[in-house]
Amino acid sequence: MKHIATFAAVGAALALAGCNSETNSNTKAAPPARPVLSIVVKPNSDKTIGFTGTIQPQYQTELGFRVLGRLVARNVNVGDLVKAGQSLAQLDPFILALALRAAEADLVKARAQLANTTAAENRISILLGRQISNQADFDTAQQAKEAAAAAVQQAEANLAKAREQLGYTTLNADIDGVVTTTDAEVGQMVAAGKRVVSLARTDIREAVVDLPDDRAQLLAAGAPFEVHLQADPLVKANGKVREIAPQADAATRTRRIKITLEQASEAFRLGATVTATPLEATTSTIDVPLSALLERDGATRVWIVDTAAKTVKTVPVQVAERNGRSARIASGLEAGARLVVAGVNSLSEGQAVKMDERTTR
Template identity: 50%
Template sequence: MRRLPHLMLGLFALGTLVSCSKSEEKPPEIIRPVLSVVIEPRTTQTFGFAGSVEPQVSADLAFRLLGRVVSRDVNVGDIVSKGTTIAALDPTALELAVQAAKAELSNAEAQFANAAASEERQRQLLAAANTTQAVFDAAQQARKAAEAGVERAKASLAKSQEQLGYARLFSDFDGVVTATGAEVGQTVSPGQTVVTVARSDLREAVVDIPDQLIGDLTAGTPFQVILQSLPTIQTEAKLREIAPQAEGSTRTRRVRLTLTDPPQAFRLGSTVTATRVTKVAPTIELPMSALLEKDGVDKVWIVDPQTSSVSAKDIKVAAKGAATFTVAGGLEAGMRVVTAGVHSLSEGQKVKVPEGGV
């Protein structure tokens, strides 16, 4: 019976030791997966400018005469060939003018024939001393005047025939109709646009570029032009022309880029994006989610690849944007920076970087 209290005391002491040892055990450290990125300084910058495909060569076709349009054989989108009649004016008055010019020429030729015959008779009479020199000289002068009248009538006929040709409107090159400016039955004045024709083989991209980005652009600068409706379709282009003056309200300049062997999908009027890659000083840019602001100091978490732990690194921020910020100093290429959950990390905390580094 005396051994029972000693046994109970021993069991109590043993339980106390076991409980103390359990309380002194540390919980296992949690290794947290993080999103991160390896710093790669950016050495190039890509600029994109929206624009459209336009013809390099376009002509506003108009009649040279006042008249009423009696036919217009084309509409927008139609293909026209060189020399094919596109529109015509009422030729009645012009045809009558040609007939009148022909009649005047016939009359002038008859007068010339009569004057020439009279001169020949006076020459024979003068040789036989049956007329005076003054009469012969008058006959000779009349023949020369009649000859000049023939030349004047011929010129008048040629002018009338040429004006009759002006009643027909045609294109000087193969192309496509892009606009119309007059309808059948409408009276048009000389120079008024009736049809606009553009060459479809020579196309260019027309974009507006901010004035501050024009400085290093020169003729022949290469661009990449992407079709917005089908981004997989692209083509090369070279700068052909820069507007000499910026637009007043937008401060942009109109730039024309000649397309190099563009696919058929680059139709006139298509919306495109012209991109250009330029070299810049090495710049480190990170997402705003990577920035930790603490006690007025900008920091980022750096992942140590040897220990798989994080440590705070002081940095200098050059500029902040809506989604990114630019680092002015404190980081080097090859460092791995945590890009999410920066406010829930602690110095030296173990982390896990998923495969792929993100």
Template identity: 45%
Template sequence: MKRLSLLLCAGLTLGACSKEEPAPEPVRPVLSFEVRAESEESLGRFAGSIQARYETNLGFRVPGRIANRNVDVGAEVGKGALLATLDPTDQQNQLRSAQGDLARVEAQWINAQANARRQQQLFDRGVGAQAQLDIAQTDLKTTRASLEQARAAVNQARDQLAYSELRTDHGGVVTAWMAEAGQVVSAGQQVVTLARPDIKEAVIDLPASLVDQLPADVVFKVALQLDPSVNTTAVVREIEPQAQSATRTRRSRLTLTQTPPTFRLGTAISVTLSSAIVPRTEVPLSALQEVDGQARVWIVDPQARTVAPREVTVLSRDHDSALISSGIKIGERVVSAGVNSLKPGQKVKIDEDSPR
């Protein structure tokens, strides 16, 4: 009997030991963000580039065939730098011809001077005729005019020879070439574009419909596409009055408030347009949960590391966010992903630095 009692007690003890403790509720990791007030309304983001405010289109002042192109696109040149040269054969021949004419007229000038002196001396001694003296003086004046004309022709020929070299009027950066070595160009034809790098501006193309509705307090934020942390603000300097027929956009030139060193000519930028609005709260659509037609979000208790649902009033929605008019406060943390698998009071693991 005693043995039976011992067996029963042992069986009860084993049965009690075999009961499992209930598993603790798992801690669910969630993404969250801190609620902030939005005081600006984004009007869009547009791609553009950094360009020089002042650009000069240069060309030769005489026609000819380009013999040499001395610099490439992107080269920085100083004032008076040689950009390209024409074949100078024609200009050199014109100069030699003008110099030959000058030498002939100079000889005539010397002879006319000598003849005028002789006729004057003969007339002074009373053995020369007045008519011969008048002819000699007239010939002297005519020869002098021919001499001045010949000298001007030589100077013009020298200028024409100098025009076969294309030089800069100011320092700058070569941004484009429209002709190559061996190409025949006419006088005044655009050959190269030279930009002054000292004053830069942002250039973007804005939709014509947006330009007509820009608010007076619009803010242009200009940032590098490769490094958005490098940014500055800008104001409109010029907007083309007519839209391009193909794209229905109007080119806009913006004056930069500051010009960071990395804003080089041709650098790709992004320009964000915004305007001031009444402060409001914006949350991603992934943070909203619909329950019986009522929108709600999950608020994180940072001390207890738990979540609780809260109903909110939605003003408007777009493809990825919603505007909230009431229900949450500035500074609270809201779950931004995984809301459909949460329960009130559930323990969560949050990332304090989670993006919105």
């Protein structure tokens, strides 16, 4: 009986040890929740970002003479307002005036030659009718008349050309505007086509600003802006993007944006410095630390904490801008979400986490 009791005690002890071993194995299979550092993200709707630029004309014309000559007069200076048809500069017309007189003399000579050949043709025609002259003489006279008529047409064309070239010695404004540059002085020899005066229209003005490449990519033609005059911030005007540079500057990595102003006051003079603020640039962006970004499979993702289940999951986001410490999220992340900001490369989908007060900010 003693041996039987001993065996029973040993069996009970072994069974109890097996239960304890199984319990310990199950405990090791369920790892503890991992503490994470997280923040609650907030939108940037209360931020306004302005970009410095200048007022420039949308339409500008560079004017120059069509003929070579010496400049004898320049009637305007930078800043002068001019009307269409107003004289801006004058070349010495002496050489072209002589050419005009020569063309007039050539026309008189051609017309006299035409009169003589016409009279000769008439005489030979009468003699041919009386059978005093022959057909060959008549054909020759007729040919001479036609050649004289052609010479008259050529002389008339040369005269028109000479008059036109003489008119080219006067440079006239083709639009109402303001003089922005002058590139020739009195007494200077001016080549044909060389810029002498630049005119800018004052009725349509635009703000020209340089934006960072990543921010310019978020804009499209027609995007609204608010433009403030830096000399007087109370003076403002609304505008819309007319043109976006197709590529960024190699040195500054910025792209030039042209914003056409709508009903701008006279205070927005050409060359004035302004601040242009995009009206829709900060309504949906969120700033997060760079340590929160996870690059996976060619996409940028972030870890979001499910506060109810106390687990994490990744969501894709679109980054609008990066700097040395933070990134601006354009889409994919909602305000109020709890975001993991450290150790993003060592988490897994659905992993249990612990939001300890000491590691939450």
